[in-house]
Amino acid sequence: MTLTINSISAGYDSSIILHDISVELKQGLVTALIGPNGSGKSTLLKVIAGIVKPYAGIIRLGDINVDELKGTQRAQLIAYLPQASNSLPSTTVFESILLGRKPYISFEPDSEDLAVVEDTIKIFNIEQYAFKKINELSGGEIQKVLIARAIAQRTKVLLLDEPINHLDVKNQLEIMNIVKHYTASSGLITMVVLHDINRALQFADEFILLKDGYIIERGSSEVITPHVLHEIYGIEADCITYKKKRKIIII
Amino acid sequence: MEKLNLQNRESEYIKGHIVHTYIHLVKNKLLFGILLIICIVFVFVYSITSGSLQIPLSNVFSSLVSENEFSYIVNNIRLPRSVAAVIAGAALGVAGCVMQNILKNPLASPFTLGVSHGAAFGAAVAIIVFNAGTSHSIGNESVTIFNVYAVIIAAFVGAACAVIIILFLSFLKNISPDAIVLAGVAMGSIFSAATMFLQYFAADFQVAATVFWTFGDLGKAGWVENVLLAGGFIPVIIYFYSQRWNYNALLWNDDVAISLGVNIQSLRLTGMLLSAFIVSLCTAFLGIIGFIGLIAPHIVRMLIGNDYRFLIPYSALFGALLLLASDCIAKLILEPVIVPVGIVTSLLGAPLFFYLLIARRTP
Ligand SMILES: Nc1ncnc2c1ncn2[C@@H]1O[C@H](COP(=O)(O)OP(=O)(O)OP(=O)(O)O)[C@@H](O)[C@H]1O
Ligand SMILES: [Mg+2]
Numbered sequence: 166m167t168l169t170i171n172s173i174s175a176g177y178d179s180s181i182i183l184h185d186i187s188v189e190l191k192q193g194l195v196t197a198l199i200g201p202n203g204s205g206k207s208t209l210l211k212v213i214a215g216i217v218k219p220y221a222g223i224i225r226l227g228d229i230n231v232d233e234l235k236g237t238q239r240a241q242l243i244a245y246l247p248q249a250s251n252s253l254p255s256t257t258v259f260e261s262i263l264l265g266r267k268p269y270i271s272f273e274p275d276s277e278d279l280a281v282v283e284d285t286i287k288i289f290n291i292e293q294y295a296f297k298k299i300n301e302l303s304g305g306e307i308q309k310v311l312i313a314r315a316i317a318q319r320t321k322v323l324l325l326d327e328p329i330n331h332l333d334v335k336n337q338l339e340i341m342n343i344v345k346h347y348t349a350s351s352g353l354i355t356m357v358v359l360h361d362i363n364r365a366l367q368f369a370d371e372f373i374l375l376k377d378g379y380i381i382e383r384g385s386s387e388v389i390t391p392h393v394l395h396e397i398y399g400i401e402a403d404c405i406t407y408k409k410k411r412k413i414i415i416i
Numbered sequence: 417m418e419k420l421n422l423q424n425r426e427s428e429y430i431k432g433h434i435v436h437t438y439i440h441l442v443k444n445k446l447l448f449g450i451l452l453i454i455c456i457v458f459v460f461v462y463s464i465t466s467g468s469l470q471i472p473l474s475n476v477f478s479s480l481v482s483e484n485e486f487s488y489i490v491n492n493i494r495l496p497r498s499v500a501a502v503i504a505g506a507a508l509g510v511a512g513c514v515m516q517n518i519l520k521n522p523l524a525s526p527f528t529l530g531v532s533h534g535a536a537f538g539a540a541v542a543i544i545v546f547n548a549g550t551s552h553s554i555g556n557e558s559v560t561i562f563n564v565y566a567v568i569i570a571a572f573v574g575a576a577c578a579v580i581i582i583l584f585l586s587f588l589k590n591i592s593p594d595a596i597v598l599a600g601v602a603m604g605s606i607f608s609a610a611t612m613f614l615q616y617f618a619a620d621f622q623v624a625a626t627v628f629w630t631f632g633d634l635g636k637a638g639w640v641e642n643v644l645l646a647g648g649f650i651p652v653i654i655y656f657y658s659q660r661w662n663y664n665a666l667l668w669n670d671d672v673a674i675s676l677g678v679n680i681q682s683l684r685l686t687g688m689l690l691s692a693f694i695v696s697l698c699t700a701f702l703g704i705i706g707f708i709g710l711i712a713p714h715i716v717r718m719l720i721g722n723d724y725r726f727l728i729p730y731s732a733l734f735g736a737l738l739l740l741a742s743d744c745i746a747k748l749i750l751e752p753v754i755v756p757v758g759i760v761t762s763l764l765g766a767p768l769f770f771y772l773l774i775a776r777r778t779p
Binding site for chain 2: 211214215216235236237238239240241243244245247250251252253254255256257259260264265267268270273276279280282283286287292295296318
């Protein structure tokens with residue numbers, strides 16, 4: 166199954182932010198979405214999640230036209246983590262993750278829903294504070310819970326907007342490892358907005374480089390070159406190979 | 417081998433223990449609901465016995481099954497009054513609960529949309545402009561008799577107007593919940609200015625009648641009023657309860673709610689319309705009863721957490737309990753005079769609200 170984004174144009178009110186975006190995302194792969202501030206990364210994720218309606222273009226998952234789905238059906242296929250949510254409700258971690266099961270709950274959660282929540286809590290290793298209020302946790306702990314909620318949604322597509330910002334290095338690696346393994350093992354289509362290019366090179370399989378709402382480059386890690394980085398960020402960078410992986414050194 | 421088995425059993429035990437803890441917590445919340453219901457039953461029975469004439473408990477029960485000297489009071493005065501307290505308290509509590517959710521504002525209350533001022537203006541129009549209130553003066557005591565239903569209908573129309581204007585403005589330009597709260601304040605001020613304008617040109621007894629009308633008073637309720645109140649309230653709370661998961665999602669930011677499949681626009685619109693509807697109904701029949709809708713959801717949230725599966729029914733139950741208890745106080749405080757319950761709820765509600773604000777740990 167592939168997620169096909171076909172000639173999407175989108176924006177807010179009258180301004181156009183995304184211009185004619187077309188990409189295909191494959192199952193089991195993590196795609197990193199990279200670009201400067203204001204280049205339209207979050208907007209692209211919101212279009213796929215159904216939060217921003219595109220002016221033109223079509224989004225298909227396999228042969229399903231995603232735009233024709235009802236809210237709940239769409240939520241069973243696509244999970245979305247927004248960029249830095251500033252307002253958190255005072256619900257417990259368990260309740261927050263249980264909300265990820267909402268698209269499946271018609272009356273009350275059944276034992277499967279509860280089991281999924283428990284499994285997810287264990288995957289993220291957050292048992293110790295499963296019944297603490299989410300607004301009483303640290304930034305890194307909160308971020309784990311929010312990603313856990315998206316994963317508990319058990320969708321085909323996972324959209325994460327800057328999931329590891331403000332996290333310490335250990336938590337960055339832990340979260341990205343979970344995302345990568347879960348994507349590969351469950352055959353997910355995962356798109357992650359990352360600002361740290363080396364982190365992207367470490368965990369992503371595919372790369373999309375965005376600037377001013379246009380796709381500048383896309384493909385495997387080879388597309389990340391000093392030349393391209395100069396083009397989209399206007400910076401000087403060097404590229405080295407360390408343990409068979411590409412690394413970028415910003416000068 | 418033995419050791420391995422033990423390990424297996426241990427992991428078996430650990431598996432499911434988070435779910436168990438959760439189910440245990442849910443059971444505690446259910447117990448809290450049962451406790452609330454028991455409290456309501458007790459206060460309800462007590463409120464039937466209390467008043468300017470104390471009726472012994474045994475006589476209350478016997479008066480229900482067979483005619484005795486208390487039957488008239490119990491059936492026509494005490495019972496309708498206490499039933500009105502339960503329905504109106506529940507309606508105000510649940511309306512506040514939903515308003516606080518959809519406006520994302522813990523200080524939102526059923527009156528945030530200007531319902532009370534709109535209702536008071538409607539009543540003033542009926543009494544002053546259409547002369548729905550007449551008055552007999554006996555010495556220096558003035559007794560006011562209303563053309564009750566004209567005033568009720570006018571009050572309801574006034575309340576509905578306030579809400580519809582605000583909702584129209586908000587959906588004209590899709591304004592934020594915060595702006596809706598502010599628009600409610602502005603709307604309230606327009607309506608109270610209009611009411612004062614009418615009062616300025618009215619006769620003394622008409623002014624007295626409009627002021628008297630605004631006092632929230634459960635004594636205004638008879639069986640007909642109760643049936644109408646219940647007829648409005650029951651379908652609305654069923655709808656609210658059916659949306660509990662959507663309200664849970666709406667606790668998060670709007671984008672999260674949408675990505676979980678919530679149609680936030682229609683959820684907000686119907687939520688505001690329906691809560692305004694039941695509050696307008698209560699206000700039209702009983703007058704303005706403040707603070708129940710603000711405080712009941714707050715206290716319930718402090719006690720059982722932020723889960724609308726429980727918050728919706730329990731805000732209703734707690735609202736009912738608060739209004740019943742306030743009415744008991746209203747009957748006793750200046751015995752044998754019965755103080756309008758709206759005065760009691762505001763008098764007790766405001767300090768309680770201050771306390772809740774100070775006691776709240778999180779900023
Ligand atoms: N709700 C909105 N209303 C109007 N314009 C918006 C809105 N959200 C974003 N924009 C505009 O759209 C453009 C792209 O924003 P977007 O959030 O997609 O950028 P981004 O690539 O995610 O940036 P960042 O790295 O800073 O998160 C910006 O110019 C921004 O000003
Ligand atoms: Mg962004």
